[in-house]
Amino acid sequence: MFGDYDMRQYITRRLLLMIPILIGVSIIVFFLIASIPGDAIDAKFAQSHLTPQRIAQMKAMLGLNQPVWKRYFTWAGNAIQGNFGFSTQYNLPVSTVIHTFIWNSFILALISFILEMAIAIPVGVYSATKVHSAFDIIFTIIAFAGISLPSFFLALLLQKGFSVDLGWMPLDGMQTIGVTMTPVQRFADVCQHMVLPVICLTMEGIGGTMRYVRTSMLEVVHQDYIRTARSKGLPERIVIYKHALRNAAIPIVTFIGGALPGLFSGALITETVFGWPGIGKIFLASIDQRDYMFMMGYVMLLALLVMLGNLLSDVLYSVVDPRIRLK
């Protein structure tokens, strides 16, 4: 497929198109952020004894006394060279801060996503084939419960039940602190800490995905070509899983592409309740602390991921549906 000249051209064109879009996003976001009252120095030293002169000095050291457009070009000039500046919160390069936390969020989100798909797709397909059966109704209820339950409530419930009351799971954090372990033990330790947050995230997301799959399958199952397949005498299993599912997979596959940025954006509430050192909390703190450099770096990363996700969706769409020819 990728050997296909049209496809390569298409992807290249989309990638090139991303550049002006990213530039546009960076301008809008930069100016929006700059318009929030207060800056990093205000946030850090609001209640310190520093004199106004000293505060002015420190703002000057960070370039905060310059006009916004000038600050933008300084940032952009550095960003193109891969330097996203220093986080005022952490006194570390923005890329380092992101790198420290984002993979924690990623593994949590990835495992949850895989689990979600692994459960939602079979359940959704089966529900669609046995519409209005007991199975279907029960899982519909579960799905809506999952969608409606606020994430912090679910997280706290899981934490209280399995950790505080039963003691089966660790309370919070990514690993047990204060104990030396071999790499294998450490791996098992992290996995154990992941259990509750993953259950929480999966339960939140599974409802929507299940319904989505179910709806998509239902639409396909009533098509004429499915009736044709049945009338040809094909086993029901083949009809559903080979013919129906492959067609229903089209919207599902594009849905996967759209989930890409979500894997890196961190689940703020779940991570906070479970003390998981993810990027969601860091990002919220950076807004609060007016950590401009971090905000810009992270938002640009997300923007890039959103566009890559869209591209991935479109490409997968054409892969799964031979009728589509990307232009």
Place this chain on the structure above:
Amino acid sequence: MKHKNSAKVASLALAACMLLSGCNGGKAANSAAGSAAQSGSTSSHAISASDGQLIAATSNKVPAAAATRKDTVIIGVNGMENTFNPLYNENSAVQYVINAMVSSLSQNDSEGNIIDGTAHLTISSDGLTYTYKLRDDKFSDGTPVTANDYINYFKVLYDKSYDGPDDPSTVPVVGKEDYTNGKTKDIAGIKALDDKTLQIKLTKVNSSAQYQLGSSEPISTKKYGSLIKQGDISGFKKLSMINYVGDGAYTLTSYKAGQAATLKANPNYYDGAPKIPNLIFKEVAQGSELQALATGDVDVEPDISCSPDNIQIGKTDKNINMWIQPALSYGFIAVNCKNPLFSDLKVREALLYAIDRKSLIKSVYGDYASVLNCNQTKISWLYTDKGQKTYDYNPEKAASLLKEAGWTKDSKGNLTKNGKQFSFMFTATKNNPVTDVLIPMMINAYQKLGIKMQAEYVDGPTMFNKHQKMTYDMVFMAWMLNADPDDSFIYKTGGAQNYSGFSNPAIDKDYQEGLSAKSKDAMKAAYTKVYQQINKDLPCFFVYQRDDCIGFSARLKNFKSSSYLGFENNLQNWQVG
């Protein structure tokens, strides 16, 4: 003032955003000249059982998770950042760690008096020469600490490129500016008379100098001297603090962002090698503090708020001790005195009389807070309520004061004067336990007087910004305090943090008197006048002084803490059993 980041579900607010974290505990100074400096009481003797209240654990059975940790103690903190350099930190959680890593020249006793830290202070009778006689401390690598190591600290602080949170401009050390401007290679007023004697000369008497100078920590010349170049201290600023050679009880061995900071005992610590080999400061989410303690996840949890609910939980959980000590802070309502509505003293008095502060703090903090009427904590040796008004809740008096000020109710019941209606905006952050109760109370009370108060909710930095730019009418805030009583930067005319626009030359004079006092008695006399006058003039509405609560596991022995001398300065005697 140190400050804490707390990024949580909407509520920065809280005591957190305003009660930004604690100041470092070690800034304190001894009595000036004349009266002999207090003899070297070490930190552990300076704390007594009466410095606070202990709700003791009744059982020694601790959760299994904690019991198996025989050589490690875990302390819960929230919101650590990677700023472990003592001269560049203003994060309260990290300050705990720093206090365990380095020691300062002076410490404070439970009333805020200066006592010996790593040195004994003598001040000359003219109040201009401070002589610190160092004791025999050693760095963690075995090198003895000398006076030159302390001079390094000042070389960083006074350097032209220093951009940290400490303000070097407040202590008038001889030759400071010349060093900053590069005119001299050394700071003329700071000399090492010998290895164990540090002498600092001031250009004029300053009673706050002892507190600020006393908080200096030594920087090993042997290891880091080469990083401190005049005009360029970036090498020191960027130094990784892992395995930093300090003279404190512990050394930082690792830091995992968002998770924990791990330290190990310093065998060369002056007061003896700590009995607990490993110390860990672990991130605990806000709201989970008691839970973490109850499950044995942590052994010490310093950030428990003294709400009646928490105290109850602490009492019922048999293996949790709760140590309650007065917080070094006060909550107050900042009032924009430049607003014509509030510029009349009678009006401010009326507005304060209309607030039932006793009921407010009773409902928020139960018995663990009290009404405050001036700008000093009640445990300070300088505190006095002599000659001060108590402004007890009195809505009738409020009404009559407003009338005297020329405000009358119109036909609709609104308070008006010269055709202008009395109406203003109260700016607050969401989910703050105090303003959640205070604001409805005020709206109600003022409505009865015919005053229309509205509330707007913004986030922390926005609120601070409004406060600083003086575009607010009223906000609820808290000031953190430390042993240095000089808060003139808030209340004097044109003070650096005077965001109320308040001005009274008499108070300015009293502050000046306090600063140039050469004896404890003179200081006390001057500050008594300051507190009396501020109490009378109401530049802001003082609301409360509350307690802090530190929870610790029943398995931890020899835990000692006081408001001015936090537990993290006394780790070497801790034992688990």
